Amino acid sequence: MEIEKAYRFKLEPTSEQAKKLAKMAGCGRVVFNDSLDYVLNIIKKSVAITDKKAIYEHLNNLSYQDRKLLKKSFPNSAFLNKQLTSWKKLNHRAWLDDAFTDCLQQRQRDFVKALDEWSKGNRGFPVFRTRKLSHHSTMRFPAPKKQINIQNKHIKLPNGLGLVRYHNSQPVIGELRNATVSLNAVGEWHISIMCLVEIELSTHVPGEMTGIDMGIAKNMTLSTDCCGNEGVFDGVHSFKSYQDKLAIEQRKLSRKTLGSENWKKQKLKVSRLHQRITNIRNDYQHKATSEICKNHAMIICEALKVANMSKSAKGDSENHGKNVAAKSGLNKSILDQGWHELRRQLEYKMRWKGGIYGEVNPRNTSRECACCGHTEKNNRKTQAEFICLSCGHSDNADKNAAKVILNRYLRELEQAA
Numbered sequence: 367m368e369i370e371k372a373y374r375f376k377l378e379p380t381s382e383q384a385k386k387l388a389k390m391a392g393c394g395r396v397v398f399n400d401s402l403d404y405v406l407n408i409i410k411k412s413v414a415i416t417d418k419k420a421i422y423e424h425l426n427n428l429s430y431q432d433r434k435l436l437k438k439s440f441p442n443s444a445f446l447n448k449q450l451t452s453w454k455k456l457n458h459r460a461w462l463d464d465a466f467t468d469c470l471q472q473r474q475r476d477f478v479k480a481l482d483e484w485s486k487g488n489r490g491f492p493v494f495r496t497r498k499l500s501h502h503s504t505m506r507f508p509a510p511k512k513q514i515n516i517q518n519k520h521i522k523l524p525n526g527l528g529l530v531r532y533h534n535s536q537p538v539i540g541e542l543r544n545a546t547v548s549l550n551a552v553g554e555w556h557i558s559i560m561c562l563v564e565i566e567l568s569t570h571v572p573g574e575m576t577g578i579d580m581g582i583a584k585n586m587t588l589s590t591d592c593c594g595n596e597g598v599f600d601g602v603h604s605f606k607s608y609q610d611k612l613a614i615e616q617r618k619l620s621r622k623t624l625g626s627e628n629w630k631k632q633k634l635k636v637s638r639l640h641q642r643i644t645n646i647r648n649d650y651q652h653k654a655t656s657e658i659c660k661n662h663a664m665i666i667c668e669a670l671k672v673a674n675m676s677k678s679a680k681g682d683s684e685n686h687g688k689n690v691a692a693k694s695g696l697n698k699s700i701l702d703q704g705w706h707e708l709r710r711q712l713e714y715k716m717r718w719k720g721g722i723y724g725e726v727n728p729r730n731t732s733r734e735c736a737c738c739g740h741t742e743k744n745n746r747k748t749q750a751e752f753i754c755l756s757c758g759h760s761d762n763a764d765k766n767a768a769k770v771i772l773n774r775y776l777r778e779l780e781q782a783a
């Protein structure tokens with residue numbers, strides 16, 4: 367079985383290499399913006415709207431059918447690639463020749479892909495790229511077998527970058543498919559290398575079945591007692607740990623003059639705190655999911671709609687929300703748990719192992735008895751204790767919910783057979 371596996375490493379470019387990377391990323395942003403401007407000019411002729419804000423509002427309110435119809439008038443990536451050649455001949459775009467052409471063409475393909483996603487209703491219409499947002503500074507090498515070369519602690523990159531030192535934390539295994547260099551909010555460059563890896567799937571997958579209940583006080587509770595403290599993962603609550611310190615630094619930032627040198631220094635401090643919070647959460651998630659997948663052959667979770675659960679309760683000027691402050695705190699706690707990312711990692715790690723990953727409807731999992739199936743609100747009188755009013759079964763509330771999740775999936779399998 368072939369799987370796609372990504373390796374991500376931190377780069378340590380010299381000051382000269384960092385300038386070249388920034389210049390290449392800047393050229394990519396310009397090409398993306400020029401391609402977007404080209405398409406917007408086509409749209410202006412068809413809708414007779416000149417104001418940019420009004421155009422975006424109009425485009426994002428279009429129906430699915432209207433989007434598909436309008437998309438037919440847009441150029442494809444091959445046409446935009448030809449336009450790139452002509453743009454390089456313009457006096458105010460002559461410096462585009464200094465950037466790696468394949469990276470610029472890849473940015474145009476990214477733009478066309480974004481248009482496709484908009485036409486399907488999966489995202490809003492693409493916006494202009496800016497250097498103020500670090501994730502807009504990226505470049506992709508579509509043919510890494512020819513364009514990059516890994517040599518011990520260095521990666522050789524094209525366009526005169528030469529050997530760039532990187533943190534060689536693990537060997538890169540498999541066939542190289544593409545490589546992406548990106549900048550984060552604290553000014554660090556990283557490279558992600560996508561490889562095609564051949565894995566052998568065993569006829570027998572070691573481990574047992576488990577259901578996972580995800581919560582706030584306890585990040586994950588397993589129906590089984592393996593993986594440490596009786597199958598309970600408390601989580602790290604990284605945002606909550608740094609929330610007060612982050613608020614102090616953000617208040618300092620608000621008092622600085624926007625764009626000044628002191629503002630930039632303080633902005634970097636805030637960005638580093640956010641990066642620290644993210645790194646702690648990522649480290650915990652990968653270690654926890656790897657341990658769970660290693661010890662189980664089947665993992666079942668709830669199909670939680672995190673985006674809906676963490677919606678703001680603020681309302682609008684006409685319909686004011688209720689308990690806004692309390693809901694805001696709950697939203698922060700929900701997002702701090704990283705439920706979506708945990709499920710994503712469990713899913714692909716189980717696929718690599720050859721095991722089973724599934725999801726069930728989360729409705730009433732905390733109120734249903736794992737023994738008799740009786741569902742009632744009063745079964746769970748406290749946050750921690752579950753006592754079934756029908757059969758008298760008692761258990762930890764989260765443990766009972768995890769068992770219900772597993773049982774529900776097994777019943778669905780029986781019904782489908």
